[in-house]
Amino acid sequence: MQLSELATPALVIDVDAFDRNLATMADVHPGRRLRPHVKAHKCTALAAAQQAAGHSTFTCATPREVVGMGRSGVGDDLLLANETVDAARLRAMAELDVPVTVAVDSIETVRAAAANGIRSCLVDVNVGLPRCGVEPDRAGSLADAARAAGLDVRGVMGYEGHLMMVPERDDRRARVADSMSLLRAAHADVGGEIVSAGGTGTFDLHDETGVTEVQAGSYALMDTHYGQQGLPFEQAVFVVGTVISVGDGWAVADVGLKALGMDHGNPAVIGGTVWFCSDEHVTYAPDDAAHVGGRAMIVPAHVDPTMAMHEAAWIVRGGEVIDRWPIDLRGW
Amino acid sequence: MQLSELATPALVIDVDAFDRNLATMADVHPGRRLRPHVKAHKCTALAAAQQAAGHSTFTCATPREVVGMGRSGVGDDLLLANETVDAARLRAMAELDVPVTVAVDSIETVRAAAANGIRSCLVDVNVGLPRCGVEPDRAGSLADAARAAGLDVRGVMGYEGHLMMVPERDDRRARVADSMSLLRAAHADVGGEIVSAGGTGTFDLHDETGVTEVQAGSYALMDTHYGQQGLPFEQAVFVVGTVISVGDGWAVADVGLKALGMDHGNPAVIGGTVWFCSDEHVTYAPDDAAHVGGRAMIVPAHVDPTMAMHEAAWIVRGGEVIDRWPIDLRGW
Incomplete structure (x- = not known):
């Protein structure tokens, strides 16, 4: 399956970035x-x-x-x-x-x-x-x-x-x-x-x-919060959305605050600026023209609660989905 | 089962308050x-x-x-x-x-x-x-x-x-x-x-x-955000926690930001003042002495994402648990 075929919102892990994060940490510790x-x-x-x-x-x-x-x-x-x-x-x-x-x-x-x-x-x-x-x-x-x-x-x-x-x-x-x-x-x-x-x-x-x-835990996947610190770890997790509406100066993707840990504030979007999140939407100003049916890559502000909101992570390399990992330790 | 026997964090609905909210709304609409x-x-x-x-x-x-x-x-x-x-x-x-x-x-x-x-x-x-x-x-x-x-x-x-x-x-x-x-x-x-x-x-x-x-949707259960508006609806949903640690001036209950929608900020706690939430903890200043093993009643700041974080709601009347309702529409 291709990344572009995933139903959204979809939690995806860039497995090459993830592997590099694990190697970097294992080298130090x-x-x-x-x-x-x-x-x-x-x-x-x-x-x-x-x-x-x-x-x-x-x-x-x-x-x-x-x-x-x-x-x-x-x-x-x-x-x-x-x-x-x-x-x-x-x-x-x-x-x-x-x-x-x-x-x-x-x-x-x-x-x-x-x-x-x-x-x-x-x-x-x-x-x-x-x-x-x-x-x-x-x-x-x-x-x-x-x-x-x-x-x-x-x-x-x-x-x-x-x-x-x-x-x-x-x-x-x-x-x-x-x-x-x-x-x-x-x-x-x-x-x-x-x-x-x-x-x-x-x-x-x-x-x-x-x-x-x-x-340490966040090093494996990272988020925008830790991403500000100059750590030697790469962003490896994203929530992929579909653009469902385009307004005059903004676009809306189907990744809302029920798909994102919000305690550290708004997420980031690749190729745009986030305005705000609603339950099932992120409204953002895209750098380039967005179109309905296009994709948006959202970077969580806090990885831990974001993972807890999804049933599974899709493991991707390039544009290809190579595995599905259940988020099987949710709840208490 | 008694409310005091629920494993925590537990999402509970005060069914009498809930019923009154439904009646109030049905009267208007x-x-x-x-x-x-x-x-x-x-x-x-x-x-x-x-x-x-x-x-x-x-x-x-x-x-x-x-x-x-x-x-x-x-x-x-x-x-x-x-x-x-x-x-x-x-x-x-x-x-x-x-x-x-x-x-x-x-x-x-x-x-x-x-x-x-x-x-x-x-x-x-x-x-x-x-x-x-x-x-x-x-x-x-x-x-x-x-x-x-x-x-x-x-x-x-x-x-x-x-x-x-x-x-x-x-x-x-x-x-x-x-x-x-x-x-x-x-x-x-x-x-x-x-x-x-x-x-x-x-x-x-x-x-x-x-x-x-x-x-309208939130009227049925309410949250602290809508609770500030003088609406004729009562708080009917809570997340019950167990006090797991007591410090010098604070207590910690096992209701963290993975059990609470955080986009509207911190929750409230009945009988205390919330300091901050972590993944699995809320640290708060209790009005009266807290003790390990005691209970804390947390009021969500935003009901919608809070519901989406729990597998089920426990329906309570007084101190008794009378039903369990699966939160069966989670995900996308």
Whole structure:
């Protein structure tokens, strides 16, 4: 099938750009130095490609991502880098054949994990983002409590998400170093072999932070938000639309805000300027004359939620569709 | 099952508030005066409740909504209030047992509809929103072309979406009147019995506009955006979360931006103030002490995309879950 034959809106992955992104990252963080974050794509076929690039440990944000990865057979070490007290979901993760580690940041999350068959945890540490994570000076006592509850404490994690978009690289590096000093201090109290942190925006700023593995995910597909940062990764995912209406100075394609993560604002369009999105439309000013039935290539502003809105990704090389990957880890 | 037993994030509908919203609207626009917009909920079970309230004509934004409604048996007159040139989807709509009408705004959309078995259309008119819709002074000639192509031209539609959020009601009424004068002029040239327009924000401003049917959808469930307008509809949909972490001055619940339409900004939380959303988290300042394992009730900022992110809605009365409605019209 040709790209031009896809029903729209269609999520497409430029497989050559994707392969180059995987190779670039594997060169910097080979093997278990990278724990790719599944939340950025929610796709076991894509995770299998990351495994083929050398990475067999994976990060997940939801129990369904963990369970889906476990059942797919991709990965030999799955981390739920998030807290849950849902007994049924903890049991479902514990019953997988693959080892599962969960993040804990409170006595309640420790008890829930231990009571439902989970065997391993990381102590999640607040390194400056007001979200999950225990305060660094309480990490050691939480680790003690986890061990007392029977959990293997493999180390610490801390996500410096508040620093991903610091615009200047030197400033970003300095602030990551400060943030990771909190994580190292916690690690000294907690013990274990893992210090897990980082994301696409800080992937190459961890050479002196003590971090043993980086949790990047967006690097594989990218979006306009990360695209502003001068990272060595290419835009590899697009939402293809069909032009359904042409006005006086604008065109309308059938890619709306139900097909695009909008929390980072409007998407971009190749060959034009986006005016606004509606539920099922993007209105944009095309650089050249548009015509009804033509195609528009939309670049998402935020890849993670965009992936979660589509049933499948179409894998393309040049103008040809060579595969279809189900987005099979959606939901919770 | 009790509300407190639902796995989270869970989309829940307060069925009493929902029923009151349907009754309020049916009182103002009984029967075919309202053509409820399915895009706001993407749920045939919810549409069936709208049909039970007296409405048997429905508005859809995507072919999948039309086909799903047609196969469900709900509705006796379905309108695709949107343009498409997708031959396969047009044929699928044409093959339904229920009559389907599509919007057209160009010769290309007329030809595609006629060539693929569609029998009826409305001429979509630009009434001030730069999106789809032919210019008013070209509506008559497009209607002629549609009739020449064999289509039954049932009238006109025009969506004054740019006016839904005009804050002052009198100003909104005046601008709706201006906008609808464009639609009436087009209707005079086009003919047919239908003048279709409106939405929840303007639902009761059409008594003198010549509009024969109103396309409102959000009124059934509401969101914080429409909630600011003093409309006579209650908030009836929520996303229930579990508190998974408590910090010094904030709490974190497992309702993130993958569970919430974010194009209108952050959601609200009952009993607290939202700070920010991440993929799977909302961080908020609770009014009273929060505890891990407690619940949080999140109010979406935009109902339409929020519905599209969930597999099902849980129907609740008081604290009890009385039904589960699949969100079965997702995708395209």
